[in-house]
Amino acid sequence: MYKLIITLLCVVTLTACRDEPSAQSEQLPEAEVDARADDQSGFSQILDSPLSESSSVKKWPNARFSSSGVIPEYLQREGDVELGRKALLEEAYVSCGIPERVFRQLLPADNAPLGVDGRHERAEGLPYNFNVVTNDDGLSIVTSNCLTCHATKLFGELVVGLGNEFLDFTADASKPVERAGALVQGDAEIAAWELYADRINTIAPYIKTSTVGVNPANNLTFALIAHRRANDNTWSNQPLLPLPPTDVPPVSVPPWWRMAKKPAMFNLGEGRRDHARIMMAASMLCTDSFAELEEIDQYAPDIRAFIASLEPPEYPFPVDTVLANTGREVFDRTCSQCHGSYGDEHAYPARLVPLDVVQTDSTLVDFALGDGVPYIDWFNQSYYGQLSTAAPGAGYVAPPLDGVWATAPFLHNGSVPTIGMLLESTTRPRYWKHAVSDLSDPESYDQQHLGWQHDVLDSGKASAADVAIYDTDLPGYANSGHRFGDHLGDDERAAVIEYLKTL
Numbered sequence: 001m002y003k004l005i006i007t008l009l010c011v012v013t014l015t016a017c018r019d020e021p022s023a024q025s026e027q028l029p030e031a032e033v034d035a036r037a038d039d040q041s042g043f044s045q046i047l048d049s050p051l052s053e054s055s056s057v058k059k060w061p062n063a064r065f066s067s068s069g070v071i072p073e074y075l076q077r078e079g080d081v082e083l084g085r086k087a088l089l090e091e092a093y094v095s096c097g098i099p100e101r102v103f104r105q106l107l108p109a110d111n112a113p114l115g116v117d118g119r120h121e122r123a124e125g126l127p128y129n130f131n132v133v134t135n136d137d138g139l140s141i142v143t144s145n146c147l148t149c150h151a152t153k154l155f156g157e158l159v160v161g162l163g164n165e166f167l168d169f170t171a172d173a174s175k176p177v178e179r180a181g182a183l184v185q186g187d188a189e190i191a192a193w194e195l196y197a198d199r200i201n202t203i204a205p206y207i208k209t210s211t212v213g214v215n216p217a218n219n220l221t222f223a224l225i226a227h228r229r230a231n232d233n234t235w236s237n238q239p240l241l242p243l244p245p246t247d248v249p250p251v252s253v254p255p256w257w258r259m260a261k262k263p264a265m266f267n268l269g270e271g272r273r274d275h276a277r278i279m280m281a282a283s284m285l286c287t288d289s290f291a292e293l294e295e296i297d298q299y300a301p302d303i304r305a306f307i308a309s310l311e312p313p314e315y316p317f318p319v320d321t322v323l324a325n326t327g328r329e330v331f332d333r334t335c336s337q338c339h340g341s342y343g344d345e346h347a348y349p350a351r352l353v354p355l356d357v358v359q360t361d362s363t364l365v366d367f368a369l370g371d372g373v374p375y376i377d378w379f380n381q382s383y384y385g386q387l388s389t390a391a392p393g394a395g396y397v398a399p400p401l402d403g404v405w406a407t408a409p410f411l412h413n414g415s416v417p418t419i420g421m422l423l424e425s426t427t428r429p430r431y432w433k434h435a436v437s438d439l440s441d442p443e444s445y446d447q448q449h450l451g452w453q454h455d456v457l458d459s460g461k462a463s464a465a466d467v468a469i470y471d472t473d474l475p476g477y478a479n480s481g482h483r484f485g486d487h488l489g490d491d492e493r494a495a496v497i498e499y500l501k502t503l
């Protein structure tokens, strides 16, 4: 066992153990992208890679693996950044929703919702996270867009791409839809509402989290997959695959600007090959035919290009540059082999770090390689799998740390409130809750440890009603692992933290 860990550590930390190329080996000329999709060779190349993790093979006998180590680059379809932003805020990639007339009636009369600049007049007065589109019956409907989870109001300004870590998915998602149902009138409105209500009711039990702030997106996708046929994307009222657990594993929403560097999407590096096609999975709620998917696929590369063009917000508080320079040295010595280096000569190694090495909560990995295998197979056989591949690794990707100051709480499950605590594992709270509910006040930020103000608690959830408490005793919520900062002295740790402010 000891030897195995050493070998794995070699693979992920010491490039000298094995001379690996820096993430460039899978570059393809553009013309080959399509051909490759047809023969599925990308699929087999990724999934059939040798399984070095023999302990993992035993633990997950049915898993579809991708190996750990450096994730290869893949040439993405080109897109137009400006058109992408427009598509994101105007198009019907989620094609069902609430009739616009009813939606506007339900908006609070007294305070104007936070909008977003530069979109068509039809969206005037709508919150930034809703698009207004016309459905097949010619009815204007309001649909929720990607920014529901992928934007946050930070110190008074909307930051597109910053994951919203304060959303509340603890309530029953079908309740607000019911309220809208009381107001619909006429055949077209009733039909639109019925379709939407039907889909939301079907998935509601699988997207209800036990804690405010964590995200159910993975489970949401699995629940929808269970109701869709892979061969033609049509919907089945009866589930065709086992449904995901109703104990929703918590996930923290990663910031979009990381996609400028990441060759694979998601925490387990499972989003391989064409990212635009993978992002289209967010259409799974109501998009019921290939024809509809083909329409979305026309502009999906633009959305991808927009996402990859985003830059992190700058750290808005003072930085001690002398201390930060010392921090850079410590970082380059202890962190950069996994997280890359920054500045003019930046490099990102895109490492998938085996679970045995990172030792953070294993729930996502256990599921993806165990009970989640039917969803992986579905994806790879579906429209999405024509250009992309779902290939989860037996570990977690070490993300780029650009703008990491803004992305608290930390780790894939958002279990650690500050970077200070992440880098000194004995200080991580077993039970805690946010002390702020929105991020308008600069005082809500902890400049010493990098994270949002929070309260450390003596006990965990006494009942399911304690939705504000982050209880690390719950399955999926553990704050273990990533002890790579533990051996640092206090001065070194403070210096690394100062340096992280500058990324």
Ligand code: HEC
Binding pocket: 093, 145, 146, 147, 148, 149, 150, 215, 216, 217, 218, 220, 251, 252, 253, 254, 255, 256, 258, 259, 262, 264, 265, 266, 267, 268, 279, 280, 282, 283, 303, 307
């Ligand atoms: C319900 C919330 C939600 C919505 C809506 C949503 N996402 Fe996400 N998104 C997530 C979560 C959570 C993750 C992280 C999943 C993981 O890695 O396990 C994620 C991951 C991603 C990533 C990968 C980021 C990375 O660093 O690997 C991209 C890109 C992305 N989403 C794009 C989109 C786009 C485009 C849309 C709309 C078409 C969208 N998302 C809609 C919650 C959401």
Ligand code: HEC
Binding pocket: 012, 013, 331, 334, 335, 336, 337, 338, 339, 353, 357, 358, 360, 361, 396, 397, 398, 399, 401, 404, 407, 409, 410, 411, 412, 413, 419, 422, 423, 482, 484, 485, 496
């Ligand atoms: C052996 C590889 C490795 C080393 C060394 C390493 N990390 Fe990490 N780091 C990871 C992985 C993998 C994750 C994601 C783990 C997860 O989410 O479960 C991560 C996550 C993080 C995160 C959280 C990102 C977020 O948004 O949630 C921060 C911050 C971070 N590391 C900083 C550091 C610093 C600073 C050092 C050096 C003291 C360091 N890491 C050393 C692999 C490493």
